[in-house]
Structures are given as structure tokens and as C-alpha cells.
Amino acid sequence: PPPVPALNEARALLVALHAIDAAGRLTDAGAAMRRLALPVRLAHMVAEAAATGHALAAATLAVLLTERGLGGDGADLERRLMRFRTEKSPRSVSARQLAERLARQAGGGRSNEPASAGALLIHAWPDRVARARGERGRFVLANGSGAMLDAADPLAGETWLVVADLQGKAQNARITAAAAVDEADIRAALADSIETRRETSFDRDRRAVRVRETARLGAITLAERMLPAPSGADADRAILDALREHGLSLLDWGKEAETLRQRLGWLNRGLGAPWPDVSDAALLDRLDDWLLPFLTGAASFAAINSGALSAGLVSLVPHDLQRKVDALAPTHFDAPSGSHVPIRYDGEWPVLAVRVQELFGLDKHPAVANGTVPLTLELLSPAHRPIQTTRDLPGFWRGSWADVRTDMRGRYPKHVWPENPLLAAATSRAKPRGT
Incomplete structure (x- = not known):
């Protein structure tokens, strides 16, 4: 039997390419891929392209990738594809005939709209969609790896690539075959894989909660934008989350509330329960009990005054003891x-x-x-x-x-x-x- 890690990786790839379902059963897409005498990634590319009338373009690209030297040896697959289509050598003619047979096997009609090599390759290597980062020729892939091109290569200036072949170590691998692609094509082809997430964070300078929405494809950030601050119950929850992450020092206690907290703390240390524990750990653990009821739905700590904090602390004291606070402390x-x-x-x-x-x-x-x-x-x-x-x-x-x-x-x-x-x-x- 094959090694377990390799087997698991192969199954994960087949699931990602929709060839099998989560239970390991062959899907309709998988059956269409199995009819093509191609590696699984390229079979998926051709099968997907057939549905949009681009089976021949995809099959031609697949043959180009499986037969070394066709269309030259540059990294830009779009350019190599253009050269391959006009090459007159017997090998090239034979390869194009093979592409035509594969396209017929894949079926589907013919579209009058051309398909770019990048848009086709997305269906073969969705995990190798790459975005430019930092200096020219450096990219980050959706799978988290880093890759690079020589800065003089025309592809080095592109924002988006789909990488078909890499050589070298994961974080500094050299791109040897790739095609430029539009972000719109990425979003259309991989909509199910794009994760949109709202992240709430605390801005210490403004003492306010901020909300950022990010759209990510694996390790790549497609887009991010700031959203209006939350309000109502969402704002109150965001305030509590910020306190749990950064601590009670975010609150402007003021003299009144700070003194009350010290008095209650002394009563708890000296007399014990039911006088409440008002240490940082205890108050953070009970935010829903003492602070949440006194918040006003504003996503700013400036809106939480000392009176609200004092009222929250008093609410932790059993009702029959509240009148004894001033007498005892x-x-x-x-x-x-x-x-x-x-x-x-x-x-x-x-x-x-x-x-x-x-x-x-x-x-x-x-x-x-x-x-x-x-x-x-x-x-x-x-x-x-x-x-x-x-x-x-x-x-x-x-x-x-x-x-x-x-x-x-x-x-x-x-x-x-x-x-x-x-x-x-x-x-x-x-x-x-x-x-």
C-alpha cells in the first residue's frame, strides 16, 4: 500500500478538484476526468473547460505542459501556447492532433470567446494562484508557499499568476511555468474557496472598536476594507471581546469606580463570600454579569463612564449587603x-x-x-x-x-x-x- 501521508494528500487533491466526494465516491466531474488520458489536475482543467466551450484550448495547453519543449522553454505559458499553435514540426503537429482528440473526448460545444491560459490553469492549480508581494518577481501562493521569477521576466510585473511548475524549496521556489490571470477570473472560478471574514479589533489610539472585512483565498488576501463600527448588541459584544483580549486597563475607571472597587476588594479579602471577588481575573470572567447590562451599544470605551462601572460593581453585591458597604468600608x-x-x-x-x-x-x-x-x-x-x-x-x-x-x-x-x-x-x- 502507498504511504498514508501520500494517500491522504492524493485524496485531498481529488476532493479539491471535485473528482470524489467527502466519502470517497466518484462524482460526475470525476467520471468526466477519468475518460481523459491526462494527469488528474490537467484532466480537471479540460473537463471544466468543456463546460464553457473551451475544451480545445484547455487540451492544447495540457499537451503543451506534458510534452517538454513545445512552444519554447520560457516561463510564460501564454506566449508558449501562441508559438506552439503555429509550429510546423512533425512533433508539434502530432501534439496538436492529440489535443484535438482529447477535446473531442471531453465533449462540449465551442465558444467564440477566447480563454486565457491563466483562466484555464486555475482549474488545474487552484492552490497555486499567486499574488505579487514586495519586490518585483516575488509572489505568495494560495497554499502559503513563496515563489519567485527573475525580475527581468515580463511575468515578474504581473499582479496575479497561476503557477504550473516550480523548482526548488517551498519558500524560494523558482517559477518555471505560469500564466497571468485576472482577479475577476479567480473570483469567478474559485468563488466557493474564497473566505470572507469580518474581524473585530481594538484601536488603542482611538479607544474604539473597528471592523475589517477580508476576502481570502488560502494564504492570499484578495481584498480588505474597513466597515462602519458596530452598534447595539454587536458593539457591546465587541467591547467585551476587546476587554478579554487586552484586559481591564482599557476601562477609564475614574476615582469613584476605582475607590469602590478597592473597597469591595478589601471586604472580599477580609470577609470572603458573598462579598464579590473584584480582581482582574474574576471581573473578566464575569463581564456578562456586571458590565454588559450597563453598556449602551456604543463601540467606544469613551462612552463607558465611571458611573456605569460603579453600578456594575454594585450589582455584584447581594442586595441585602449593598446598604452595608458604606458602613463597613x-x-x-x-x-x-x-x-x-x-x-x-x-x-x-x-x-x-x-x-x-x-x-x-x-x-x-x-x-x-x-x-x-x-x-x-x-x-x-x-x-x-x-x-x-x-x-x-x-x-x-x-x-x-x-x-x-x-x-x-x-x-x-x-x-x-x-x-x-x-x-x-x-x-x-x-x-x-x-x-
Whole structure:
């Protein structure tokens, strides 16, 4: 038996040429091909040509390809075909008579319209339709291989070829026989093999979804064009697809939504379920649950505001817990000075960064989660530089405050540095002038 790879390749070729069906049964086209004493690719070319009245032209080309030296040895089969038709040698005459017999066997009428060699060859080598790329004489074939012609060859300037013969390695094979062909002939003959696909991509510069339509024949791009941006449900799906590919950094969270996400993340880490996991991985996995319902059908990330993201995050919290978010993880701390100071939840413990003068008189350490979790205090100088970090404010007042006061009085003489901060009035301002 023949080697399995070779057998599979032969079967695939017969299916591609419509000689057998997927189950391996002979088709009507295959039966017509079998009546012709030609290699399978050339038999298919002649049988197909018979249906359009070009059996003799195809048979003549087939004989030219099977008998070396007819019409010369140039790469351009159209030129060789023209010479072959007028050659007077006994060999050429005999070859043309063979072509006439093959054409009669193929049947069909005769068309008054001429057929180009390229248009005929498509039916023999659909996988070797080639498109010019890069420098002159370089081509890519539909089967993905690369091929080349000498830059001086007239065919080297053509956009489209059908390649009948190659010599050398796959990516740098030299074209030894080919014919120019029109794109219209390719599209007409291989319509069933041309794949039209719409590809959605994300334009980072514009922060918008774009849609491109491509028509491809194997490895060759026949055409591509940009389509209008999607809208409605298609746009929403495209937004989700872009997020899954590029990550949540595409979203403009804004301060409100980012803070809410940090608060929920801290509650999840500290209390666990049913507080939702709002890590990147978890949110990407549940985009349909929390983000999709709040999208508006626009294919632009600029249309997704912080309010929509916040609403989406809240929707992940069980309804009976939604009112507890502010109580357990408040956004701000009301300092004794009257300032509304934001609390950060981006670390293991919530952090309050506040100027030390704003806490004078406070003898109880600030806490969240109904007073069960002490805030990490980043005590700041009047210039908002860190002085000390503590989770025990009363201990700080009674301990290291004296050393801090000594150091800070010289640096910031315009601000209040009392010996006993518990008896001083909290303030967010410097001392009044003249004091």
C-alpha cells in the first residue's frame, strides 16, 4: 500500500478538484476526468473547460505542459501556447492532433470567446494562484508557499499568476511555468474557496472598536476594507471581546469606580463570600454579569463612564449587603478638624493619610467595619510628608509624640505643636498671625 501521508494528500487533491466526494465516491466531474488520458489536475482543467466551450484550448495547453519543449522553454505559458499553435514540426503537429482528440473526448460545444491560459490553469492549480508581494518577481501562493521569477521576466510585473511548475524549496521556489490571470477570473472560478471574514479589533489610539472585512483565498488576501463600527448588541459584544483580549486597563475607571472597587476588594479579602471577588481575573470572567447590562451599544470605551462601572460593581453585591458597604468600608473619615479625609483600601489594611494637627483631641483610634478594624494612620506633616505610621493613636500621643513635636516645631514654626495634643483643638490651618 502507498504511504498514508501520500494517500491522504492524493485524496485531498481529488476532493479539491471535485473528482470524489467527502466519502470517497466518484462524482460526475470525476467520471468526466477519468475518460481523459491526462494527469488528474490537467484532466480537471479540460473537463471544466468543456463546460464553457473551451475544451480545445484547455487540451492544447495540457499537451503543451506534458510534452517538454513545445512552444519554447520560457516561463510564460501564454506566449508558449501562441508559438506552439503555429509550429510546423512533425512533433508539434502530432501534439496538436492529440489535443484535438482529447477535446473531442471531453465533449462540449465551442465558444467564440477566447480563454486565457491563466483562466484555464486555475482549474488545474487552484492552490497555486499567486499574488505579487514586495519586490518585483516575488509572489505568495494560495497554499502559503513563496515563489519567485527573475525580475527581468515580463511575468515578474504581473499582479496575479497561476503557477504550473516550480523548482526548488517551498519558500524560494523558482517559477518555471505560469500564466497571468485576472482577479475577476479567480473570483469567478474559485468563488466557493474564497473566505470572507469580518474581524473585530481594538484601536488603542482611538479607544474604539473597528471592523475589517477580508476576502481570502488560502494564504492570499484578495481584498480588505474597513466597515462602519458596530452598534447595539454587536458593539457591546465587541467591547467585551476587546476587554478579554487586552484586559481591564482599557476601562477609564475614574476615582469613584476605582475607590469602590478597592473597597469591595478589601471586604472580599477580609470577609470572603458573598462579598464579590473584584480582581482582574474574576471581573473578566464575569463581564456578562456586571458590565454588559450597563453598556449602551456604543463601540467606544469613551462612552463607558465611571458611573456605569460603579453600578456594575454594585450589582455584584447581594442586595441585602449593598446598604452595608458604606458602613463597613466608608469612603472618608470625618476628622476632629472638620475635614472629610479619604480612606484608601488598596493594601492589606485600610489607610488614612491625615495631617497630625487634624487629630488633636482624639483619644480613640479610628476604625472601620463597625469599629472592628483599626485604620492604618499615615500621620503627615503640614507639608503632607509622612511623620509616622501607627495603628495605635492613643499610644502615639502618650509615647513618640514628644520626639515628633521636638523635631517638627523647628521645621514648621507656623503650626501648632502642643505638649499635650489630647487637650488641643484639632485644626487644618496654621497658627493665626502674631501668635
